[in-house]
Amino acid sequence: MQLQPDDNGHFGIYGGRYIAETLMPILIEVDKAYKEACEDSSFNAEFQHYLKDYVGRPSSLYLADRLTEAWGGAKVYLKREDLNHTGAHKINNTIGQVLLARRMGKKKLMAETGAGQHGVATATVAALFGMECDVYMGEEDIVRQAPNVKRMELLGTKVVPVSSGTKTLKDAMSEALRAWVAEAETTFYVIGSVAGPHPYPVMVRDFQAVIGIETREQIMDVEGVLPQMIIACVGGGSNAAGIFYPFIEDKKVLLVGVEAAGYGIETGQHAASIVAGDVGILHGSKTYVLQNDDGQIQNAHSISAGLDYPGVGPQHAQWADEGRVEYCAVTDDEALASFHELTRLEGIIPALESSHAIAEAKKRAAGMDSDSVIVVNLSGRGDKDVDAILDFES
Amino acid sequence: MGVLHIVGFGVFFVVGSLFIMNRIDKKFKELKDAGRKGFVGYLTVGDPDIAVSEQNIRTAIEGGVDILELGVPFSDPTADGPTIQAASQRALAAGMSVSGVLDMVRRIRADYDVPIVLFGYANPLFRYGYEKVCADALAAGADGMLIVNLPHEESGALTPHLDKQGMYFISLVAPTTSKERARTILAGAKGFVYYIMVTGVTGARVEVAVDIVGHVSDLRDCTDLPIAVGFGVSNGAQARKAAESADAVVVGSALIKAAQAGTLDTLVAEIRTALDS
Numbered sequence: 001m002q003l004q005p006d007d008n009g010h011f012g013i014y015g016g017r018y019i020a021e022t023l024m025p026i027l028i029e030v031d032k033a034y035k036e037a038c039e040d041s042s043f044n045a046e047f048q049h050y051l052k053d054y055v056g057r058p059s060s061l062y063l064a065d066r067l068t069e070a071w072g073g074a075k076v077y078l079k080r081e082d083l084n085h086t087g088a089h090k091i092n093n094t095i096g097q098v099l100l101a102r103r104m105g106k107k108k109l110m111a112e113t114g115a116g117q118h119g120v121a122t123a124t125v126a127a128l129f130g131m132e133c134d135v136y137m138g139e140e141d142i143v144r145q146a147p148n149v150k151r152m153e154l155l156g157t158k159v160v161p162v163s164s165g166t167k168t169l170k171d172a173m174s175e176a177l178r179a180w181v182a183e184a185e186t187t188f189y190v191i192g193s194v195a196g197p198h199p200y201p202v203m204v205r206d207f208q209a210v211i212g213i214e215t216r217e218q219i220m221d222v223e224g225v226l227p228q229m230i231i232a233c234v235g236g237g238s239n240a241a242g243i244f245y246p247f248i249e250d251k252k253v254l255l256v257g258v259e260a261a262g263y264g265i266e267t268g269q270h271a272a273s274i275v276a277g278d279v280g281i282l283h284g285s286k287t288y289v290l291q292n293d294d295g296q297i298q299n300a301h302s303i304s305a306g307l308d309y310p311g312v313g314p315q316h317a318q319w320a321d322e323g324r325v326e327y328c329a330v331t332d333d334e335a336l337a338s339f340h341e342l343t344r345l346e347g348i349i350p351a352l353e354s355s356h357a358i359a360e361a362k363k364r365a366a367g368m369d370s371d372s373v374i375v376v377n378l379s380g381r382g383d384k385d386v387d388a389i390l391d392f393e394s
Numbered sequence: 395m396g397v398l399h400i401v402g403f404g405v406f407f408v409v410g411s412l413f414i415m416n417r418i419d420k421k422f423k424e425l426k427d428a429g430r431k432g433f434v435g436y437l438t439v440g441d442p443d444i445a446v447s448e449q450n451i452r453t454a455i456e457g458g459v460d461i462l463e464l465g466v467p468f469s470d471p472t473a474d475g476p477t478i479q480a481a482s483q484r485a486l487a488a489g490m491s492v493s494g495v496l497d498m499v500r501r502i503r504a505d506y507d508v509p510i511v512l513f514g515y516a517n518p519l520f521r522y523g524y525e526k527v528c529a530d531a532l533a534a535g536a537d538g539m540l541i542v543n544l545p546h547e548e549s550g551a552l553t554p555h556l557d558k559q560g561m562y563f564i565s566l567v568a569p570t571t572s573k574e575r576a577r578t579i580l581a582g583a584k585g586f587v588y589y590i591m592v593t594g595v596t597g598a599r600v601e602v603a604v605d606i607v608g609h610v611s612d613l614r615d616c617t618d619l620p621i622a623v624g625f626g627v628s629n630g631a632q633a634r635k636a637a638e639s640a641d642a643v644v645v646g647s648a649l650i651k652a653a654q655a656g657t658l659d660t661l662v663a664e665i666r667t668a669l670d671s
């Protein structure tokens with residue numbers, strides 16, 4: 001199994017740097033700076049310091065008793081990324097990238113965002129280090145994730161509305177790439193998932209791997225064995241890569257990635273790039289993408305803004321082909337039902353993204369015996385979704 | 395084919411009576427012999443619909459465009475500014491596709507000898523199949539391809555198929571490209587070099603970038619190929635300034651805007667005159 005990409009960022013046939021020449025030297029520079037940072041113990045020490053004292057890590061691994069009882073099968077543990085500062089796993093990555101940006105002498109940050117969680121996490125580190133920040137966000141997402149727009153603005157970030165295409169995450173990322181070309185000398189582009197051109201898929205995976213590293217220690221402490229199954233939702237795939245990666249060589253641990261099936265795969269209105277897409281090239285890397293027969297990218301649909309993206313990180317594409325990770329998809333309705341179930345049974349309001357992982361866990365737990373253990377990555381909290389859900393259900 | 399072709403000097407010897415020379419090389423040789431600057435014109439194929447697009451392409455050729463860049467529309471043109479984004483959207487809405495672009499090339503080729511470079515993004519061509527698209531593009535009458543998001547490191551998947559058809563992969567160099575990197579990129583380059591004058595996306599600009607002369611002369615140290623400069627040129631005066639050190643000037647967004655305003659023939663004539671004066 002290939003854990004690291006080749007020098008040009010290829011995971012097998014996937015990944016790479018499919019990007020305009022203007023950005024190539026910049027990406028090569030980011031790659032070099034990242035490799036140097038990895039060799040420098042003071043970089044890691046700084047990263048760990050902020051994760052512990054600022055983000056509040058380690059996040060707890062919580063045995064969800066009432067959920068376990070209700071589902072009547074495997075013991076279900078939740079990896080509580082919702083308890084992180086800013087309410088999702090996204091901050092792990094933005095801490096890592098802002099430290100790198102500072103090492104590189106960049107003065108300004110920019111990011112794309114869908115659910116607004118990555119935007120908030122980037123705006124937060126920009127405030128923390130006194131840096132200017134622009135966040136590109138689709139106009140539709142600005143409406144459905146309004147609370148996060150306000151948070152970013154309070155943090156001093158400029159939210160740049162994107163009105164092209166579907167006005168969601170895909171277009172926000174396209175627009176961010178366009179803007180970056182013009183200001184790459186001074187600005188560090190903080191990509192929010194394990195997607196985009198090399199080195200982002202590797203770098204973001206490494207920064208998020210803290211989730212899996214902690215999970216491993218925590219489950220060994222309480223259960224003394226590795227879990228049978230780990231489940232995470234997959235948008236671009238960063239929370240999933242973060243929790244999967246430290247277990248990738250433990251073949252006995254079944255890793256399950258949950259994409260958004262939207263209105264149902266058969267309707268064509270979904271965001272399941274691996275389950276229902278084809279190999280293609282989008283936003284700097286070769287991976288599974290939703291596209292038509294002429295290679296035009298198709299619009300994704302998911303009730304959850306953070307999963308509403310027609311591509312996926314290239315290492316996931318490789319894991320899918322190798323059969324190391326099992327990918328499946330959960331509909332809007334199933335995710336909504338799980339949103340309510342977790343809220344009522346455990347007093348935890350999950351993000352709509354994470355609710356997809358919960359829904360899949362429910363399907364799997366019932367068929368497993370009571371000694372077996374499932375860990376679900378609860379990637380974020382659902383405060384940002386409350387208004388949209390109330391609207392949707394009224 | 396009995397051709398001995400010394401690219402660097404633009405000199406070619408014909409051995410025997412049959413030869414094939416890429417139309418791009420032939421055009422640059424003609425321009426050089428005549429002491430003229432080249433006019434490379436970009437239009438998105440299918441914008442705003444097939445018939446009008448074909449008429450615009452013919453207008454550009456009749457007005458004196460030396461090399462045509464025909465844009466293959468893509469849903470997510472991440473290196474393009476608002477003008478070409480909108481043109482791509484209009485073309486896709488009108489049903490344009492890769493095979494539709496090839497049909498257009500075929501119709502244009504039936505009437506003109508102008509070199510044609512397909513200009514676009516990797517995914518539509520990848521989806522069509524690199525091998526098949528190269529064979530079909532040659533058959534239709536294309537001479538080369540310029541794929542914006544296929545940098546040197548990723549171009550190896552496409553270039554063997556282009557080589558097999560005698561078509562050229564047009565290399566891009568940007569202001570951010572170091573001289574060392576430019577040497578690597580241009581080592582096996584063919585046709586001409588496209589120097590991107592600005593660190594930004596495509597689109598007409600008020601001012602042409604300042605230090606083109608310096609960049610172009612650096613590039614001359616790395617290659618003997620003709621150098622075309624583009625991104626931002628929108629009128630005759632800018633074209634003339636940009637052409638001072640370069641061999642050709644690329645104009646795209648401004649042609650699209652002019653076509654929309656019904657003034658394409660006027661703008662093409664203005665640029666042609668400026669380049670020739």
Ligand SMILES: Cc1ncc(COP(=O)(O)O)c(C=O)c1O
Pocket residue numbers: 088089090114115116117118192193194233234235236237238239240305306307351353354379380381
């Ligand atoms: C809480 C939460 N989970 C998951 C995601 C999806 O991203 P990824 O697949 O990169 O983890 C997002 C994206 O915004 C998110 O906010």
